[in-house]
Amino acid sequence: MTGTPLLSFEPLTEGILLKRYKRFLADIELEDGSCVTAHCANTGPMTGVLIPGQRVRLRHAPSPTRKLAWTWEQAEVPGADGQLCWVGINTALPNRLIRATIEAGCLREQLGEIESIRAEVVYGKNRKSRIDLLLQPSREAIDQRPIYVEVKNTTWSTGSTALFPDTVTTRGQKHLQELMDVLPEARAVLIPCLSRPDVTAFAPGDSADPRYGELFRNALDAGVEVLPCCFRFDRDGVTWQGTRPAQGQQPSAAL
DNA sequence: TTTGCAGGGTTAGAAAACTT
């Protein structure tokens, strides 16, 4: 299963990050020496993966509806093993990636046989929220409950442990609460999308957002399933690296 | 302290517009 190609695309353009600013913008020097401004879909602080001078990969996607023709997709950073590794930084990608993972059958063991997948389905108290993915089990499945899947892009890590979030996120807290609220009539699954191949476990980023960590552990106790999925990012695609264990305790507690 | 908004881009579903 590991190594299964999940997404493939035209080879990305490589360059050097000059600076990231105004949250959505990044200036990048291409290999031919020219400079472009790319759209940075990741609005977070991108702790540990934002290094001016590092190599980055861009997608060229000019369109009349876009102001910027380039999208920043990947960044090269020092990995857990001391080697450089590529990290996926586009927060729009994980939803598609996890969907592809499920469709490829990589999570059959954990999720059971799936009949259909819907994305961005309205739910919650005032039907104001949207669940990333809503899965309908196949008729043969033992557990017939629908499965609510919330996907979180994870780029931060300490050592070989991936961490989310990397900043205070009241929105993330809200998502955890809403996952708990669909229990027990439905299954609730939080999938940290580990967008780098060098991590071997997942834990909540307590040092960045202690309340999120607390709520995360409450969610585990309440029956929310956590299913970290690990991927390798290449110039022309993304491949499956397998699931990873989720740790409830903050990594510093083990010291 | 809390609320509101901005920023570029994507998406699903609703609504409108246009065809048969």
Add this chain to the structure above:
DNA sequence: AAGTTTTCTAACCCTGCAAA
């Protein structure tokens, strides 16, 4: 009347910062 295509809207990505 029913089907197809286009346009529009709101939530999402998720903070960071300014204003109340």
